[in-house]
Amino acid sequence: MEKRRQSWLGLWNISFGFFGIQIGFALQNANMSRVFQTLGASMDDLPALWVAAPLTGLIVQPIIGHLSDRTWNRLGRRRPYFLTGAILAALALFVMPLSPTMGAPLLFAAAMLWVLDASLNVSMEPFRAFVGDMLRTDQHAAGYAVQTAFIGAGAVVGSIFPFLLEHLGVGNVAPDGGLPDTVRWSFWFGSAALLLAVLWTVFTTREYSPEEIASFAENSSAGDEQPVRALASKSYLSSAAWIAAGLVVVIAVGEFALEKEVLLLGALLAVYGLLSAIGIYLAKQGRTANMLSSIVGDFSGMPPVMKRLALVQFFSWSALFIMWINTTPVVTQYVFGSTDTASAAYNEGANWVNLLFTVYNGVAAVAALAILPWLSRAVGQVMTHSICLTLGALGFLMFFFVRDAQALLVAEVGIGIAWASILAMPYAILASNLPQAKLGIYMGLFNIFIVVPQLLVATAMGSLMKAFFPGEPVWTMLFAAAAWIVAAIAMLRVRAAV
Template structure:
């Protein structure tokens, strides 16, 4: 017995909620540096303020993945998490523009970013597994392509909305310390968009029950709790101690090398993981019943080979993306529009142009997902397609390093957009076809670790590198981004050996 083949509207309904989620992410990515700078943050403060995004993803996604694999109620398996995250994200988007009226506006904005990003992650993680749940294997690539198209479309709308408002006569300049009306109204629109889109998916889809999933696969997938316990019990606790030592070394290096204090967060995370691993091993050896901690640690240590190889690709892919989201506004406003004064017309014109540039790469991604990626995949296979697209994106970042014409940067965004489409589709299509159905949630959540860890490194270490070698010159971050995507393209060539030839 096979899952029913989904037609156009089935694919549409399954992924439409991601449209709203991406409106929220786009507003965050294109405007939070502007918000922080407007509220008094310097360029050097931005990485630390942005640390909320990767940290919340690191914590939230594995937990939500674990829980959603084990959930079944009236709303289903994944849909309860879509809806909860959407409601919380809408609240954060509504409150964010009120920051200037709060006693500590910068602190309030940073806190709302934490809430917003955590909420978006609560909604986003189950959507990745949802495609795998709802579609048969031969539709995985199509499903993630449609999801990517909605991501691109939502990001286009979220990115360009302030610019559209300005051209409709809404004020794009405000007194020092205040957010322009274009930004405030855009965030409020985003609150409505995410809630409406996610509710659409919740209302128009019906998830398959555990019994139906078992019938589709022809068997009930065995509970691997015993295997996880045995794997943990066999692990050497010295591995956990090594993580702790690494964390201590990183913390000591902050003072010894004069690194920024945000690097302490990286050291703390390394040490905490080491402690959690030791605790999980101890529980396994004592025969403690498997729980969330042991499942997450055990599955992390027992990732399938294809996931391990894709993890390296994701690490470098998302390093470049986070560099772009943090630094595009400072780079464009300083080098193309010649202003670092957040209250000036030139700065705000440049910041709005960044919204247009982000709109371009997301629009290109939406088109590429439906037109270019399927053609490239048929011709070269999924692995080589992803490598080609990452190379095009690396060339796009090189353009930012050399070009000083605003319109010329659109060409750069085309390459970045093609790469972005592939990042959102190819790795997930490969994984969904090669992971156990019953554990899609947890494995997709763990895969996210290799998205957020590089972002944490960028948010903590990049600031120290820039201060030490390129103070006041954010354009050099684009060279780092180009190098990261070039490395990811090379790393992708190692993935073929870990997956069946029919999926490569």
């Protein structure tokens, strides 16, 4: 038995919910540094405040992936998760603008970012696997391209909200410690749009039943337990190495006076080592039917194509997180000449960042449907991704050298093409090269290589910048360019079946 071929309307319905999810991500990415700075955070505080976002993804996505592979109820297999996540994310977006009225506004905003990002991750991971579930292998590239187009379109809507509202006469400046009306209304509109878009996919799609999934040859469950059984043969040396690495990082914080956020990185390394040791112990005892052993076993037994793509993702997302944290400080300080969050110049620059983010997301939406399919047919998916990452690196270099607001729009074209490829090519390659019955857990584990570099940026970048480039955030853009060049080179080592 084979999956039915989806029409363009089917592809639309399957991915439309991601339009709303990306509105939420866009509002978060383009505005949270502005919110934190407005509520009194310094430039040095931003990485620590942002650390909630990748940390929640690191915890949530593998767990949700594991659970969604094993779920079936009245709503289906993946839909219960992205509906629950959407409801919680919509609530977080609605409450976020109320932060200035709370007793501890900065702490409240950071907590709401935590809730928002966790909820968006609960929705996002099943959506990645949902495309693979619903489509035949020969439609994976088209499916992820359509999903990328909706991601780009949703990000355009989310990013343009404050800029558009300002031009409609909504106030863009507020007293010290207050959020402008442009930001508040953007979050409220985004809350409604996110929930409605996800509800569209929930009500217009029908997932394959467990019996149908079992009948598809590509979803054969043979060998599903092999990674867990292989875990039983492993020694505890690798676990000890992770724990030792974590302790080294913790000691280094004291020895070299690093920022305290780096302690989190050391703690995560040590905790993973401990959890992997527990997983190995359970597997050796024959207790393989548990989440921890399954996740650790699947992580240690990743297919080769996933391991090589993991390196590409690590450097790709390091640059993206640098961009999301630092674009507002770079543009407001170097292009608009202000670091005063209550000034008109700063808020004009912050809104220009929303426009810049709108451009790169709009380019991504167009590139996903117009450039990527043509280029991948001409040179293959692997080379396509390498070329696109190189174009994005050139865009970051422009931020380092250029001081003209209009010229930065050109930089966003290259970044937008790279962003489209990051959202489509790795997932299309994975969906066609991984066991379909375990697509949820593998997509969740793949997210680790999105989250770890973000944690590294959030914990270590502050120490690096304070030590070598204090008060000069523009140097972060040079790090971002270098990261995408490394990712482009690493991509050439990927060998995929398609």
